[in-house]
Amino acid sequence: MNRIASIILVAAAFSLAACGKQEQPAPKAESKVAPASELEVKIGHVGPLTGGIAHLGKDNENGARLAIDEANAAGIKIDGKAVKFVLVAEDDQADPKVGTTVAQKLVDAKVAGVVGHLNSGTSIPASPIYSQAGIPVISGSATNPKLTEQGFKTQFRVVGRDDQQGPAIASYLATNNKPKVVAVIDDATAYGEGIANEVEKTLKAAKITVLPREKGTDKTTDWKAILTKLRGRKPDAVFYGGMDATGGPLMKQGRELGMKAVFSFGDGACTDEMGKLAGEAAEGLLCSQAGIPAQAADKKFLDAYKKKFNADPILYSPFTYDAANLLIAAMQKANSADPAKYLPELQKISFTGATGSIAFDEKGDRKDAEMTIFTMKGGKIEPIAVIKSGKTIPYAEFIKGGK
Numbered sequence: 001m002n003r004i005a006s007i008i009l010v011a012a013a014f015s016l017a018a019c020g021k022q023e024q025p026a027p028k029a030e031s032k033v034a035p036a037s038e039l040e041v042k043i044g045h046v047g048p049l050t051g052g053i054a055h056l057g058k059d060n061e062n063g064a065r066l067a068i069d070e071a072n073a074a075g076i077k078i079d080g081k082a083v084k085f086v087l088v089a090e091d092d093q094a095d096p097k098v099g100t101t102v103a104q105k106l107v108d109a110k111v112a113g114v115v116g117h118l119n120s121g122t123s124i125p126a127s128p129i130y131s132q133a134g135i136p137v138i139s140g141s142a143t144n145p146k147l148t149e150q151g152f153k154t155q156f157r158v159v160g161r162d163d164q165q166g167p168a169i170a171s172y173l174a175t176n177n178k179p180k181v182v183a184v185i186d187d188a189t190a191y192g193e194g195i196a197n198e199v200e201k202t203l204k205a206a207k208i209t210v211l212p213r214e215k216g217t218d219k220t221t222d223w224k225a226i227l228t229k230l231r232g233r234k235p236d237a238v239f240y241g242g243m244d245a246t247g248g249p250l251m252k253q254g255r256e257l258g259m260k261a262v263f264s265f266g267d268g269a270c271t272d273e274m275g276k277l278a279g280e281a282a283e284g285l286l287c288s289q290a291g292i293p294a295q296a297a298d299k300k301f302l303d304a305y306k307k308k309f310n311a312d313p314i315l316y317s318p319f320t321y322d323a324a325n326l327l328i329a330a331m332q333k334a335n336s337a338d339p340a341k342y343l344p345e346l347q348k349i350s351f352t353g354a355t356g357s358i359a360f361d362e363k364g365d366r367k368d369a370e371m372t373i374f375t376m377k378g379g380k381i382e383p384i385a386v387i388k389s390g391k392t393i394p395y396a397e398f399i400k401g402g403k
Contacts, residue, residue, distance in 0.1 A: 039081040041337045042088050043068060043327060044106040045320070046099070046116035046126070049091035052219075052245030055273065055314060057118055060140060061089050062309050063317030064115040067324035070304070076328065079335050085328065092122045094218065103129040111135060112337045113327040115320050120144030120162075120191040121218075127155050134339050136346055138326060140319030143267065143290045144194040148363040154343065156360055158319045158326070158353075160290035160369030162191075162266070166198020168371035168387045169264055169288035170239070174206045177262050177286075179236030185214040185226065185250070187242030192218070195266040196241030211235060218242065221249040227257050235261050243268040248277020255281035262286060271315055275379035285376045292355055293372050293383040294318055296399060301354035322353035 045064040047057030068087045076083045088111055090102040099122030106114055107129060114130060114137040117123040123142035130137045131152040138156040139147065145161045173179065182203050186196035196213070203210050211233055214226045227250070230238070238254065238261045240247050247269030254263060255278075263285045265274075270287035278285075295302070297318035305313055305321075327342075330349055334342035351358045359367045371387040372395070386398040393401075 037081055039078060039083045039337065040086060041078075041083055041331070042086045042109060042111040043324060044088045044090065044109070044111040044114040044116070045324075046090045046092050046102055046106070046114065046122070047118035048094040049089070051093050053094055053118075053243050053268075056141075056243075056271070056316070057091070057094075059314040059317045060116070060118050060320045061087075062305065063140065063313070063320035063322075064324040065089075066301075066305055066308055066317075067321045067328070069308070071325070071328050076332065078331055078337055083337070092117055092119075092126075094119050094122060096121050096125045099123070099126045100129060102126075107133040107135060112331070112339055112342075113137065115140065115323045115327070117142060118316075119189070120147060120194065121189040123147050124150075124190055127152055130154050134343070136327065136330075136339055136343050138323035140321075140323045141267075141290075141316040142191070144190045146190070146194070148365050152364075153347070154339075156323075156326075156346070156364040158291075158322050158355065158358055158366050159316065160371055161365060162195040162198050162290075164369060165266060165288050165290045165371055166195045167202040169266065169286065169373065170199040170202035171206075172288075172373045172385065172387075172392070173237055173239070173262065173264050173286060174203060174208060177237060179208060179262065181209045181211065181233065181235045182237045182239060183211045183214065183230045183233065183235040183261070185216065185223075185238065185240045185242075187218045187220065187240075187246055188215050189218050189242070191266075191268060192241035192243075194241070196239065199239045199241070199266075216242070216246065216250075218246060220246050223250045223253050224257065227254050227259065231257055231259055235259075237262040237264060239264045240269065241266055244271045244273040244277065248274050248282070251285060252278040252281045267315070270374055270381060272380050273314075274381070275376060282376045282379070287374050287376075287381065289315070289372045289374065290369065291316070291319055291372065292370050292386065293374070293395075296372075296383070298354040318354045322351075322355050322358060325353055326351055326358065 092099040103126035120142040186192040265287040267289040294313040330346035333345040373385040374381040383395040
């Protein structure tokens with residue numbers, strides 16, 4: 001019995017030992033976790049994505065998004081790491097208070113750079129926030145001179161300024177339409193009032209009578225009281241500083257009241273949307289843009305935009321496309337996405353983009369920016385002249401010259 005018991009005990013011990021061995025997990029292959037080889041770089045974009053000018057905000061965002069997507073497809077490397085660019089899009093509703101809120105939100109998200117804002121009225125109050133954080137920001141559409149007059153080294157723009165655009169449209173109006181009396185209206189925003197001031201200055205310098213300023217808001221759509229008042233003064237021309245959402249109703253109501261004046265506008269109302277909002281009343285309007293027309297942008301950009309968004313650019317998307325690419329190009333030159341390291345490269349950059357050659361002056365403004373004059377024909381705005389280095393060039397001649 002004892003011998004049998006001993007055999008059983010030995011067998012059991014062997015069995016347990018064997019089972020224990022089987023329960024040991026199979027040795028894992030050695031983990032080969034490489035150091036992070038991909039660098040995520042966030043680039044912000046801000047514009048109105050809701051409200052009356054959401055179509056312009058989305059157009060601007062599309063330009064930046066196309067640049068980001070193309071950069072990712074190109075497999076860009078910075079500091080030896082493959083880069084994944086991420087567009088962080090924010091809606092500032094064209095409201096200054098919301099603009100500062102989303103600016104801080106982007107700072108907190110640690111974006112490496114920002115494209116935007118669309119409006120001067122949101123760009124100006126947001127600019128100190130970016131400056132304090134040391135984050136470069138390039139606007140593709142904000143034109144008020146104050147934006148780059150504040151001394152912030154982080155602020156740039158790739159379009160011209162209102163003190164270039166205002167004189168351009170005013171001089172064209174004075175030379176070609178020869179008005180004796182002009183009414184000037186603005187929407188009380190930084191952009192609208194700013195460009196209206198420049199137009200007024202230029203007209204007065206040309207010895208043209210300018211009626212006392214009339215004002216609405218960026219939400220005004222009933223202009224009849226102001227227009228009825230102006231009708232009695234019989235202006236030969238009307239200039240409105242504001243956006244298309246308010247400029248369209250202004251022109252339509254002016255024509256309904258029998259006003260024969262030439263209606264003229266800045267870039268905010270220089271869109272095909274004017275034809276939809278004002279109908280046939282929009283025919284013959286004059287307007288300006290602080291840059292080349294969208295349709296004069298690089299063909300590669302135009303084709304890529306059409307393919308991606310199944311639409312043509314509206315206004316400033318070629319400029320926001322260039323703005324995003326400028327940030328990326330400066331990062332590549334510095335071999336760093338750190339704003340403090342690539343900012344000096346951005347300040348001295350020489351870049352050829354969809355809108356032509358780009359370099360910045362000491363304020364962050366684009367050197368030798370073009371201005372374009374348009375008219376409305378058959379519900380579409382058509383470029384008629386480009387002003388470059390103080391010279392007015394017929395649009396057909398400008399295109400023939402290859403910009």
